[in-house]
Each structure stands twice: as structure tokens, then as C-alpha cells.
Amino acid sequence: AQTVxxxxxxxxVQEAETVTLSCTYDTSESDYYLFWYKQPPSxxxxxxxxxxxxxxxxxxxxxxxxxxxxxxxxxxxKISDSQLGDAAMYFCAYRSAWDSNYQLIWGAGxxxxxxx
Amino acid sequence: DADVTQTPRNRIxxxxxxxxxxxxxxxxxxxxxxxxxxxxLGLRLIYYSFDVKDINKGxxxxxxxxxxxxxxKFSLSLESAIPNQTALYFCxxxxxxxxxxxxxxxxxxxx
Numbered sequence: 409a410q411t412v413x414x415x416x417x418x419x420x421v422q423e424a425e426t427v428t429l430s431c432t433y434d435t436s437e438s439d440y441y442l443f444w445y446k447q448p449p450s451x452x453x454x455x456x457x458x459x460x461x462x463x464x465x466x467x468x469x470x471x472x473x474x475x476x477x478x479x480x481x482x483x484x485x486k487i488s489d490s491q492l493g494d495a496a497m498y499f500c501a502y503r504s505a506w507d508s509n510y511q512l513i514w515g516a517g518x519x520x521x522x523x524x
Numbered sequence: 525d526a527d528v529t530q531t532p533r534n535r536i537x538x539x540x541x542x543x544x545x546x547x548x549x550x551x552x553x554x555x556x557x558x559x560x561x562x563x564x565l566g567l568r569l570i571y572y573s574f575d576v577k578d579i580n581k582g583x584x585x586x587x588x589x590x591x592x593x594x595x596x597k598f599s600l601s602l603e604s605a606i607p608n609q610t611a612l613y614f615c616x617x618x619x620x621x622x623x624x625x626x627x628x629x630x631x632x633x634x635x
Contacts, residue, residue: 509572
């Protein structure tokens with residue numbers, strides 16, 4: 409069974425600096441999707457970024473980018489120029505490309521604190 | 525209007541009571557899910573559904589039941605609520621090649 413591990417329960421960063429959140433996963437499959445979701449205090453779950461495993465190019469969305477290392481089964485999220493509004497829980501998630509149920513496997517989350 | 529709407533937003537109920545959490549969507553997605561979120565545990569899948577005739581148990585279905593009344597509506601019931609069902613509950617939808625769209629969650633407290 410696939411698992412997703414986020415080894416950092418909490419991270420803090422100074423406003424305007426860069427922070428990297430770690431995520432590792434375990435799977436025997438070669439085709440899958442990886443996601444980062446953000447959950448601010450409003451508790452809404454918001455999709456931050458998505459990566460297809462067959463794409464070598466790392467996904468980017470404005471200040472958010474990933475470092476996808478398929479062989480190492482690592483999927484870290486880099487947030488550049490951190491802003492106060494980035495403070496939230498961040499969840500890493502995995503989905504098999506072959507799962508017709510589209511089920512997501514979730515990590516336990518990392519709480520990101522932004523220091524003004 | 526939100527794409528995925530959950531009601532109620534917050535609810536306090538007593539042990540042993542039956543409670544229903546409702547979810548409706550305007551995304552037109554066929555797949556719908558109910559998740560439970562507990563601190564430090566991330567999200568855990570309770571039930572999921574492809575359409576009104578397809579209901580599947582997730583990893584923590586005991587104590588819960590669901591009903592898919594229409595493609596756009598998926599409700600979660602706790603037949604006899606207990607305190608360890610106190611949690612944040614999310615409904616989500618999905619379509620092929622996409623991530624999930626979440627509702628804003630229902631915070632349930634069982635006293």
C-alpha cells in the first residue's frame with residue numbers, strides 16, 4: 409500500500425524568505441499524481457500545486473514550486489518570498505494513475521508559521 | 525456560490541444522537557468523498573461514491589453511513605454519535621485527471 413510521510417510537523421520562516429516543506433512517499437507504481445494542498449485557519453482545503461509523475465519538469469505556480477525526485481520518491485514544496493498569508497497547514501497527497509476511484513493518500517501535514 | 529457546499533458548518537450534538545452532514549456540488553463531478561480530519565493524522569477516507577448506485581467504504585467507515593441522493597448530493601450520517609467522532613469532516617469531489625475540490629468542512633463536536 410502507498411504511504412505519504414511529512415516528517416516536519418511544524419516549520420517557521422521569516423516573511424520574505426524561502427522555505428521548503430518535505431514530503432516522501434512509498435509506492436511500487438510508476439504512474440501517479442502528487443499534490444500539495446494548503447489549509448489556512450479558515451480550514452478550506454486549497455490545491456496549491458500538482459505534479460504528474462511522468463513529467464520530468466517540476467511544476468511551478470507563481471511563488472510555489474516543487475522539487476520532484478522520482479527515484480528518491482521525494483516531493484518537496486518550495487515557497488519563495490513567504491507572505492503572511494502563506495501561514496497554514498500544508499498537506500502532501502498521492503494518487504495512483506491507475507486508481508479509478510481517484511483516492512488520495514494523505515500525509516499528516518506540516519504547520520507553516522510565518523514570522524513578520 | 526461555492527462549488528462544494530457543506531451544511532452545517534459547525535454542529536454540537538449529544539452522545540447517542542443521530543446526525544446527518546450534507547454535501548452538494550455544482551462541479552458536475554461524478555466522484556464524491558467524505559473525509560475525516562483529526563489533528564496530526566491528516567485526512568482519512570470514510571466513504572466514497574462514483575454515482576448514485578455506487579457506494580464504497582473507506583478506511584474508517586465503522587459508525588458511519590452515507591447516501592448519494594443524486595449526482596450532486598452526498599450525505600454522511602452518524603447513526604449514534606460518540607465523542608471520538610468529534611472531528612472536522614470534509615466532503616470533496618473529483619473528476620478524471622484533476623485533484624479534489626473540497627467543501628469548507630463541518631466541525632462536529634459530540635459531547
